[in-house]
Amino acid sequence: MxxxxxxxxxxxxxxxxxxxxxPVARAKNFNEVALGYSKEAVIDEAKRCLQCKxxxxxxxxxxxxxxxxxxxxxxEGDFAGAIAKIKEKNALPAVCGRVCPQENQCxxxxxxxxxxxxxxxxxIERFCADWELATGVKIPEVxxxxxxxxxxxxxxxxxxxxxxxxxxxxxKVTVFEALHVAGGVLMYGIPEFRLPKAxxxxxxENLKKLGVDIQVNSVVGxxxxxxxxxxxxxxxxxxxxxxxGLPYFMNIPGENACGVYSANEFLTRTNLMKAYMFPxxxxxxxxxxxxxxxxxxxxxxDAARTALRLGAEESxxxxxxxxxxxxxxxxxxxxxxxxxxxxxxxxxxxxxxxxEDGWVTGMKCIKYELGEPDASGRRRPVPIEGSxxxxxxxxxxxxxxxxxxxxxxxxxxxxxxxKKGTIVADPxxxxxxKPGVFAGGDVVTGAATVILAMGAGRTAAKAIHEYLSNK
Amino acid sequence: MFKxxxxxxxxxxxxxxxxxAPKVAKSCRAGQFVILRIHEEGxxxxxxxxxxDREKGTITIVFQEVGKTTTQLGQMEAGDYxxxxxxxxxxxxxxxxxxxxxVVVGGGVGIAPVHPIARELKRAGNHVIGIIGARSGxxxxxxDKMREACTELLVTTDDGSYVRxxxxxxxxxxxxxxxxxxxxxxxxxxxxxPMMRAVCNLTKEYGIETVVSLNAIMVDGTGMCGCCRVxxxxxxKFVCVDGPEFNGHEVDWHELSRRSAIFRPEExxxxxxxxxxxxxGCGGAK
Numbered sequence: 001m002x003x004x005x006x007x008x009x010x011x012x013x014x015x016x017x018x019x020x021x022x023p024v025a026r027a028k029n030f031n032e033v034a035l036g037y038s039k040e041a042v043i044d045e046a047k048r049c050l051q052c053k054x055x056x057x058x059x060x061x062x063x064x065x066x067x068x069x070x071x072x073x074x075x076e077g078d079f080a081g082a083i084a085k086i087k088e089k090n091a092l093p094a095v096c097g098r099v100c101p102q103e104n105q106c107x108x109x110x111x112x113x114x115x116x117x118x119x120x121x122x123x124i125e126r127f128c129a130d131w132e133l134a135t136g137v138k139i140p141e142v143x144x145x146x147x148x149x150x151x152x153x154x155x156x157x158x159x160x161x162x163x164x165x166x167x168x169x170x171x172k173v174t175v176f177e178a179l180h181v182a183g184g185v186l187m188y189g190i191p192e193f194r195l196p197k198a199x200x201x202x203x204x205e206n207l208k209k210l211g212v213d214i215q216v217n218s219v220v221g222x223x224x225x226x227x228x229x230x231x232x233x234x235x236x237x238x239x240x241x242x243x244x245g246l247p248y249f250m251n252i253p254g255e256n257a258c259g260v261y262s263a264n265e266f267l268t269r270t271n272l273m274k275a276y277m278f279p280x281x282x283x284x285x286x287x288x289x290x291x292x293x294x295x296x297x298x299x300x301x302d303a304a305r306t307a308l309r310l311g312a313e314e315s316x317x318x319x320x321x322x323x324x325x326x327x328x329x330x331x332x333x334x335x336x337x338x339x340x341x342x343x344x345x346x347x348x349x350x351x352x353x354x355x356e357d358g359w360v361t362g363m364k365c366i367k368y369e370l371g372e373p374d375a376s377g378r379r380r381p382v383p384i385e386g387s388x389x390x391x392x393x394x395x396x397x398x399x400x401x402x403x404x405x406x407x408x409x410x411x412x413x414x415x416x417x418x419k420k421g422t423i424v425a426d427p428x429x430x431x432x433x434k435p436g437v438f439a440g441g442d443v444v445t446g447a448a449t450v451i452l453a454m455g456a457g458r459t460a461a462k463a464i465h466e467y468l469s470n471k
Numbered sequence: 472m473f474k475x476x477x478x479x480x481x482x483x484x485x486x487x488x489x490x491x492a493p494k495v496a497k498s499c500r501a502g503q504f505v506i507l508r509i510h511e512e513g514x515x516x517x518x519x520x521x522x523x524d525r526e527k528g529t530i531t532i533v534f535q536e537v538g539k540t541t542t543q544l545g546q547m548e549a550g551d552y553x554x555x556x557x558x559x560x561x562x563x564x565x566x567x568x569x570x571x572x573x574v575v576v577g578g579g580v581g582i583a584p585v586h587p588i589a590r591e592l593k594r595a596g597n598h599v600i601g602i603i604g605a606r607s608g609x610x611x612x613x614x615d616k617m618r619e620a621c622t623e624l625l626v627t628t629d630d631g632s633y634v635r636x637x638x639x640x641x642x643x644x645x646x647x648x649x650x651x652x653x654x655x656x657x658x659x660x661x662x663x664x665p666m667m668r669a670v671c672n673l674t675k676e677y678g679i680e681t682v683v684s685l686n687a688i689m690v691d692g693t694g695m696c697g698c699c700r701v702x703x704x705x706x707x708k709f710v711c712v713d714g715p716e717f718n719g720h721e722v723d724w725h726e727l728s729r730r731s732a733i734f735r736p737e738e739x740x741x742x743x744x745x746x747x748x749x750x751x752g753c754g755g756a757k
């Protein structure tokens with residue numbers, strides 16, 4: 001046997017392309033942009049995996065999915081096996097397959113990626129998850145009830161992951177969600193065209209099948225407090241995953257003019273309240289001809305692309321650094337460009353101008369140049385004196401970031417916070433300064449990614465289980 | 472789903488619901504508000520809590536039909552269900568014992584949210600002078616409840632069709648002149664924006680501290696979207712989490728009224744669409 005040489009595997013240097021809606025057509029609708037692999041494409045792509053011994057991809061996954069194992073199963077066409085393997089570690093595979101920044105995670109470490117394009121791990125994951133949603137979801141096994149009650153505050157990616165893990169371990173989990181629907185940023189923030197809301201709700205339904213009780217319309221910090229949940233309602237542990245829901249503004253003159261939105265408002269009206277269906281749906285949104293989105297992250301890209309779909313003639317990203325510093329995922333920037341979003345780099349407004357009725361008419365902008373690297377390692381933007389100019393716009397969306405929503409931190413006794421208002425939590429366990437209270441996701445890190453929040457939810461679930469077992 | 476237990480019609484456009492919402496009723500306090508959504512396609516609208524019963528687990532709201540959502544709400548009956556009802560939201564009123572009498576002013580549908588605050592102020596040992604007014608007598612409601620909640624109550628109508636003719640500001644001015652400005656600790660006013668603004672202009676002349684409860688356009692009501700931002704004393708505040716009550720003398724009323732009108736054409740359109748029976752959104756023209 002050993003002297004028979006294995007024929008050297010022919011390697012396709014490039015990923016199987018992701019079928020997508022035509023850019024011109026899709027810039028006018030809210031349907032999903034990336035259409036997903038066919039069965040043939042997914043098997044072909046999975047076969048590109050070298051199944052190398054070192055499995056470096058696994059270190060790039062915040063929730064520790066056994067990536068080579070699920071890809072091997074997918075390559076064999078065993079999608080049921082593949083999705084089961086993924087779900088051992090990932091409670092929201094259909095979401096992650098769509099919105100994870102794989103280029104900075106699993107795919108970044110792929111051995112194949114050293115010489116060629118890495119295996120399209122995210123696309124394979126998405127196919128397997130969608131395959132399961134279409135063919136019928138198998139509910140994972142749930143451990144016998146432990147009789148312990150855990151409260152999870154917030155039903156975004158951190159809360160949902162934490163709830164799923166704890167439920168599987170047999171704990172009685174109640175999730176409290178402030179809005180009228182579960183999903184957090186997956187519902188109000190990420191647009192339909194990137195993450196269909198039906199996919200999110202399908203994942204939420206799966207969670208309910210694990211026995212998780214989800215209470216919407218429940219603002220902790222208002223109708224009850226963390227302390228009351230623990231002292232009066234019998235919850236033995238609490239996980240806080242309330243995210244980064246507090247919009248930052250520029251604090252420049254004119255920002256309260258009509259036609260200036262926070263990205264949160266702009267996206268919430270559109271995604272959660274479906275303002276693009278107005279007047280069939282009741283929530284309106286109002287857009288001018290020319291929209292300026294301030295900021296360069298994923299949220300800014302989402303807002304700029306949304307503006308086009310809502311009918312804006314021009315949609316601009318206004319960013320004070322240059323293209324190289326854009327914090328958004330590369331793919332999002334590319335998609336935005338393909339759809340016709342324009343970019344004004346090294347530019348930032350110093351004042352928003354409005355007409356006598358209070359509506360935005362333009363922005364007084366200043367040009368920047370890049371100086372020495374700052375604390376983030378990116379070159380610091382320095383304003384160029386005397387470079388002020390007028391940019392005519394009639395709608396402004398401020399997408400320069402979000403802070404933690406203070407409702408829960410402010411009303412919880414003995415919870416240590418940072419100066420920024422984020423909750424101080426042990427990165428290894430999610431434990432806060434208050435016994436029995438854990439936290440994770442954006443409320444701890446400040447605005448980050450879905451998968452990091454999920455990782456934090458998983459970490460905390462492990463620690464909560466341990467805490468409850470030793471109690 | 473939240474059941475409407477009782478419905479009362481005060482006028483063709485002003486209605487009262489008692490709604491089963493034990494979670495909200497258990498913890499709400501005077502001055503707070505709720506956000507509701509009638510059905511799956513509905514918008515989220517804020518309404519100030521007019522009364523509550525912790526034991527029965529109910530919340531009372533009084534609303535005026537001004538747009539599509541409030542009109543649809545007004546068409547609902549006892550036994551119907553409201554899809555979403557969340558609260559209590561916002562900060563409660565600051566209730567304390569003042570050294571001098573306090574005046575509470577309720578204009579139009581604003582009488583309802585004034586009621587629990589007046590009651591709490593009186594419970595805290597204050598002499599509470601209530602002033603309520605409406606455009607005409609048939610739009611006035613809760614005179615009896617307010618009489619009970621206040622130490623003394625003065626009623627007025629814009630057109631003089633009931634009790635007397637005059638705006639609430641006319642009555643307020645008489646009260647201030649009669650008692651002496653130094654003998655009034657605070658004025659609290661809730662009602663349409665022009666009325667609150669007029670009250671503030673008046674009390675500013677006399678230098679009497681004035682609290683108003685603002686109604687701004689909101690989406691989530693938990694500080695997430697910033698739609699309800701308002702300039703108070705030169706800084707931006709969110710009505711939903713920093714308010715709804717603010718020092719009325721510091722509110723930028725001009726900005727607030729502009730921001731409140733942002734969606735007026737869309738509100739009109741929604742109403743037309745609602746009134747249309749042919750399905751084309753003709754507004755009933757066809």
